[in-house]
Each structure stands twice: as C-alpha cells, then as structure tokens.
Amino acid sequence: MSIDNDLTRDWWKSAVVYQIYPRSFADSDGDGTGDLRGIIERLDYLQTLGVDVVWLGPVYRSPQYDNGYDISDYQDVDPIFGTLDDLDELIEELHRRGIRLLMDIVVNHTSDEHPWFVESRDPSSERRDWYFWRPPRPDHAGGEPGAEPNNWNAVFSGPAWEWDAASGEYFLHMFSRKQPDLNWENPQVRSAIYRMMRWWLDRGVDGFRLDVINLISKPEGLPDGAGFTQIADGPRMHEFLAEMNAEVLADQPRPLLVVGEMPGVTVEDARRYTDPERREVDMVFQFEHVDLDHGPGGKFDLVPLPMPRLRENLMRWQVELEPVGWNSLYWDNHDQPRAVSRFGDDDAQWREVSAKTLATVLHLLRGTPYVYQGQELGMTNTPFADIAGFRDIESLNYAAEQETAGRLFDELLPGLSAGSRDNARTPMQWDDSAGAGFTSGEPWIAVNPNAAQINAQRQVGVAGSVFEHYRALIAFRHDEPCVAHGGVTPLAMDHPDLWAYRREHEGIELLVLASFTREPIEIPADLLEDWMDCDAGDPSRDGVTVAIATSDEAASAVLADGRLPGWESVVLRRIR
Numbered sequence: 001m002s003i004d005n006d007l008t009r010d011w012w013k014s015a016v017v018y019q020i021y022p023r024s025f026a027d028s029d030g031d032g033t034g035d036l037r038g039i040i041e042r043l044d045y046l047q048t049l050g051v052d053v054v055w056l057g058p059v060y061r062s063p064q065y066d067n068g069y070d071i072s073d074y075q076d077v078d079p080i081f082g083t084l085d086d087l088d089e090l091i092e093e094l095h096r097r098g099i100r101l102l103m104d105i106v107v108n109h110t111s112d113e114h115p116w117f118v119e120s121r122d123p124s125s126e127r128r129d130w131y132f133w134r135p136p137r138p139d140h141a142g143g144e145p146g147a148e149p150n151n152w153n154a155v156f157s158g159p160a161w162e163w164d165a166a167s168g169e170y171f172l173h174m175f176s177r178k179q180p181d182l183n184w185e186n187p188q189v190r191s192a193i194y195r196m197m198r199w200w201l202d203r204g205v206d207g208f209r210l211d212v213i214n215l216i217s218k219p220e221g222l223p224d225g226a227g228f229t230q231i232a233d234g235p236r237m238h239e240f241l242a243e244m245n246a247e248v249l250a251d252q253p254r255p256l257l258v259v260g261e262m263p264g265v266t267v268e269d270a271r272r273y274t275d276p277e278r279r280e281v282d283m284v285f286q287f288e289h290v291d292l293d294h295g296p297g298g299k300f301d302l303v304p305l306p307m308p309r310l311r312e313n314l315m316r317w318q319v320e321l322e323p324v325g326w327n328s329l330y331w332d333n334h335d336q337p338r339a340v341s342r343f344g345d346d347d348a349q350w351r352e353v354s355a356k357t358l359a360t361v362l363h364l365l366r367g368t369p370y371v372y373q374g375q376e377l378g379m380t381n382t383p384f385a386d387i388a389g390f391r392d393i394e395s396l397n398y399a400a401e402q403e404t405a406g407r408l409f410d411e412l413l414p415g416l417s418a419g420s421r422d423n424a425r426t427p428m429q430w431d432d433s434a435g436a437g438f439t440s441g442e443p444w445i446a447v448n449p450n451a452a453q454i455n456a457q458r459q460v461g462v463a464g465s466v467f468e469h470y471r472a473l474i475a476f477r478h479d480e481p482c483v484a485h486g487g488v489t490p491l492a493m494d495h496p497d498l499w500a501y502r503r504e505h506e507g508i509e510l511l512v513l514a515s516f517t518r519e520p521i522e523i524p525a526d527l528l529e530d531w532m533d534c535d536a537g538d539p540s541r542d543g544v545t546v547a548i549a550t551s552d553e554a555a556s557a558v559l560a561d562g563r564l565p566g567w568e569s570v571v572l573r574r575i576r
C-alpha cells in the first residue's frame with residue numbers, strides 16, 4: 001500500500017487526522033522521552049485504527065522550553081527525538097502504509113536561541129528587523145514596570161515584552177520570553193520561512209499545521225489596549241497566507257494539506273481563510289468551543305458547561321461554514337484537558353460509553369476529525385497532588401504569578417489540575433506495565449495511574465472498546481460519502497440532553513442521536529416518526545439500518561421503543 005497521489009484537491013474532506021505529541025507517544029531508547037523511532041515502532045497501530053494523516057508535533061532542534069514550540073533550527077531534528085534520517089524513515093514508513101504526514105510548524109515565533117534571534121540582539125545586525133525590537137515608552141527607563149512599549153500581555157503570563165539591557169530595547173514575545181515573535185512585515189523573514197517550508201515538502205512531508213498562524217500579522221503600530229483577540233487576525237493576514245500558498249504550495253505536484261491554528265478566529269473569518277477560491281489554508285482550528293467553560297479566571301477556572309451551549313457553538317459552526325469553507329473537528333489536543341473528563345463523564349461506570357458518544361457526535365459532523373493520541377482509548381485527565389507533578393510552563397508560570405499575587409497553591413491546585421495542558425501530555429497508555437508500554441525508563445512526566453485499566457492492549461480488537469468504536473467511525477467516514485460531503489441539519493436544539501442532527505447527501509440520510517446524560521432519554525417522536533413506526537419496531541422499513549451504535553442495546557432501544565440509554569449514541573442510515 002502507498003499514498004495515492006491522484007487524489008482530488010480536497011481529499012482531506014474524507015480523511016481523519018491523528019495527532020502525535022512526540023514527547024509522550026513512544027520512547028524507543030528508555031530515556032523517558034518519546035522519540036521518532038518509538039513512533040515508527042507503533043505505525044501498525046495507526047494503520048489498524050485507519051487514520052489517513054499523522055499530525056506530528058514539533059521535533060525540530062529546540063531548547064524545549066515550550067516542549068518544542070520554541071524552535072532553534074527549523075531544518076534539523078532535536079537529538080532527544082532522533083535524527084533527520086529517522087524522520088525520513090518515518091515519512092517512508094507512513095507513506096508505505098498509505099498515511100500522510102503533517103508537520104507542525106511554528107513560524108509566528110522562534111526560540112531565543114535560534115541564530116536569527118541571537119544575531120538580532122545586535123542593533124546593527126541586518127537581523128534586527130527580523131523581530132520586534134522597540135525602545136521603552138517615552139519618559140520611562142528600560143526595565144522598569146510600565147516602560148514596556150505597549151500594554152500587551154504574554155499568553156504564558158507577564159508582559160509580552162522582555163527588556164534587553166545590552167541593546168537598550170525590548171523585544172516582543174506573545175508567548176514566553178524564550179519565544180520572540182518574528183516580524184512578518186519583513187519580506188526577508190517571509191522568504192526564509194517559505195524556503196524552509198519548501199525544503200520540508202521536498203523531503204516528502206504532505207503539509208503543515210501552522211501554529212498560531214493568525215498572529216503573524218500584528219495591528220499596525222502595535223497599539224495599546226489590544227488583547228489576544230485584537231492582536232490576532234491582523235490587517236495583512238489574508239495577504240500573508242495567500243503569499244505563503246503561492247510561494248510554497250501552488251506548484252506542488254501532489255495533494256497537500258494546510259491547517260491553520262487560529263485562536264480567536266470567528267466563523268466569518270474562517271469562511272474567508274478556508275474559502276478554496278482564496279487559496280489560503282484548507283481548514284482552521286477554532287477555539288470558541290474550548291473556551292466556553294473558561295470562568296472569570298480563564299482556563300484555570302473551568303466552570304460547568306451545559307451541553308446545549310457546547311452543541312449551539314459547534315452546530316453554528318456547522319451551519320455557517322457549510323456554504324463555503326471547511327473546519328477541523330476536535331475535542332482535545334496537546335493544549336487541552338482530556339475530552340472525556342471535560343465534555344464526557346469519566347466516572348468509571350460512564351467513561352467508556354461517554355468517550356464513544358463524544359466520538360460519534362464529532363466524527364459524524366461535516367469537517368475533518370482530529371484524534372489526539374489516547375483519545376481513541378478514552379484516556380482521562382490525570383490527578384496532580386502538588387506542583388511537582390506539572391511540567392508545562394503555562395501551568396508553572398500561572399502558579400508562580402498567582403502565588404506572587406498572594407494566592408495559596410492549595411487554592412490553585414483544583415483549577416490547575418482541571419485545566420492544565422499536562423493532562424493531555426501524560427504518556428500514551430499502551431499496556432498495563434509500569435511505564436504503560438511508553439518507556440522502560442523514568443518518564444519525563446508521570447504516567448496516569450489508571451493506565452493499567454485504560455490502555456491499547458485491552459482495547460485493540462476488543463468489541464465494544466473505545467478503540468474499536470473509533471475504528472468503526474473512521475471506516476464509516478471512508479465508506480459513506482454522506483459523512484464527508486453531506487449537508488447538516490441540527491435537530492432538537494431545545495433538548496437539554498439529546499444531541500441530534502441529520503446528514504443528507506445524494507439520497508442517503510443519516511440520523512445522529514446522542515445522549516449526554518446518565519438518564520435514559522425518550523427520543524422526541526417527531527425525530528423518529530418518519531424513520532420508522534416505533535410501535536412496529538420494524539427497522540427494516542424504508543431501508544433504515546443502524547450504521548453506528550455505541551452498543552447493540554442502544555441500537556435495540558432506539559429501534560424498539562425510541563429510547564436512548566445513558567450516554568449512548570446511535571446513527572441510523574436510510575436511502576430516500
């Protein structure tokens with residue numbers, strides 16, 4: 001088997017992407033950190049799951065301050081992950097299995113240890129203008145609070161400007177001080193990035209996940225008062241993306257995929273970014289649904305999220321993006337808490353079925369689904385006993401900032417535990433051994449204590465497992481064009497616990513019914529009435545079949561008496 005290069009330009013509409021966080025996926029040499037050879041050893045697992053694309057988190061040379069999202073050499077592999085030869089072998093082994101590779105590329109900023117930035121520290125260097133260097137505010141001494149060139153804050157706490165006494169100016173960093181922002185206004189910067197991206201395409205990669213790409217165009221003059229959402233989607237965004245597409249992708253002789261991570265993007269923006277006629281990006285990662293449960297204190301102050309609010313958001317994106325554009329569909333990734341703990345029900349009795357229902361609801365929507373490593377197993381958030389369990393700078397900086405402000409760590413721990421990105425970064429759970437089959441050494445972050453119960457070894461090939469449900473959903477997307485190309489009609493939008501919608505395409509109809517509660521749901525009669533005569537319970541009438549179900553019991557309950565058991569989901573299919 002190998003990859004098919006005769007695909008249409010929108011091949012990714014019927015594809016499923018699997019996200020690998022390389023640091024936590026598989027460790028081949030026992031140093032406790034995942035690596036490329038570990039991934040190569042696990043490719044048959046991905047082929048069994050049936051995914052079409054692997055999104056590989058950054059493996060470039062990096063100080064690893066933000067776990068690789070601080071790149072010091074775009075064209076080399078960091079030794080902790082292996083070598084360029086290993087990466088070439090991974091590309092070859094993926095392609096041999098018919099799987100494409102999406103490289104995660106971070107071009108809004110580099111590491112402060114990248115030679116470009118090191119050179120730019122010299123005010124006389126031609127690289128000075130490759131980054132944002134600015135003098136202190138007028139009438140302020142550099143380095144004193146309030147002297148920063150504007151009042152922007154960094155995502156990882158503190159001001160977005162770092163004082164460089166040696167050169168007498170500040171530099172901008174929207175994330176950590178070790179991640180200085182590149183100045184995309186400088187055409188030399190853009191040309192260097194495009195050359196590097198072409199270098200990776202020439203090496204055989206099949207596209208890119210563009211990290212926080214909607215930050216590369218900053219508001220003119222870098223004005224005060226701009227929060228993250230005012231800074232994002234700046235005036236030259238569409239120009240830069242169209243230029244990147246023309247310079248890097250347009251003349252490539254094979255089907256590629258480019259997805260833009262765009263915190264703060266709205267549906268209106270997304271329609272423009274992903275309109276195929278505009279040739280900017282193929283799809284975006286939006287953040288509205290993963291910000292809904294942020295309380296007044298933000299992501300470390302998660303509040304309960306009623307399902308209808310989540311449903312309203314995702315179904316609005318479905319309806320408003322259907323006429324033009326395309327969306328990435330995701331519940332979690334390396335930056336988000338685990339989906340089953342956040343949007344499902346990770347109580348022992350309900351974890352598995354709710355994980356399967358979250359998968360049903362997402363994978364039957366219009367868009368390209370992304371499976372984050374371990375989500376296909378129903379992996380959960382992990383318990384944190386104290387600050388020592390955390391690794392992520394976002395969590396550690398937040399805790400330090402809050403404690404400096406006088407808050408006690410014990411008061412912070414529940415919010416940190418629920419919202420920390422480290423929940424998604426615990427080692428992949430392969431089996432019930434001490435290192436969960438991830439490593440033979442000391443893992444860089446603790447294995448989730450539930451690994452002995454939740455792991456691939458207990459699920460692959462086991463009927464009814466979360467893994468096998470994902471495998472069935474992925475196969476259904478490949479086999480049933482309605483899933484990739486069908487229209488979407490939200491249903492029962494006033495029901496507190498039932499998530500329902502219809503898909504239709506060229507005479508095929510799908511009815512998705514999903515419960516988001518532990519209690520059984522009586523499905524509203526108007527949803528089922530023209531699908532079957534519940535009294536007769538004859539599912540064969542009108543060619544109605546069960547395409548997907550979280551259990552045979554659920555399928556029977558729906559067909560026989562229009563009832564959906566707790567957290568179950570069923571997809572009916574018929575030919576009109």
Ligand code: TEU
Pocket residue numbers: 066069070106155175211212261263299334335394421
């Ligand atoms: O994330 C961008 C982004 O918006 C995140 O900062 C997100 O808002 C936050 O992590 C949620 O808590 C990308 C990468 O996915 C992330 O891992 C990097 O840390 C970040 O950019 C900087 O490169």
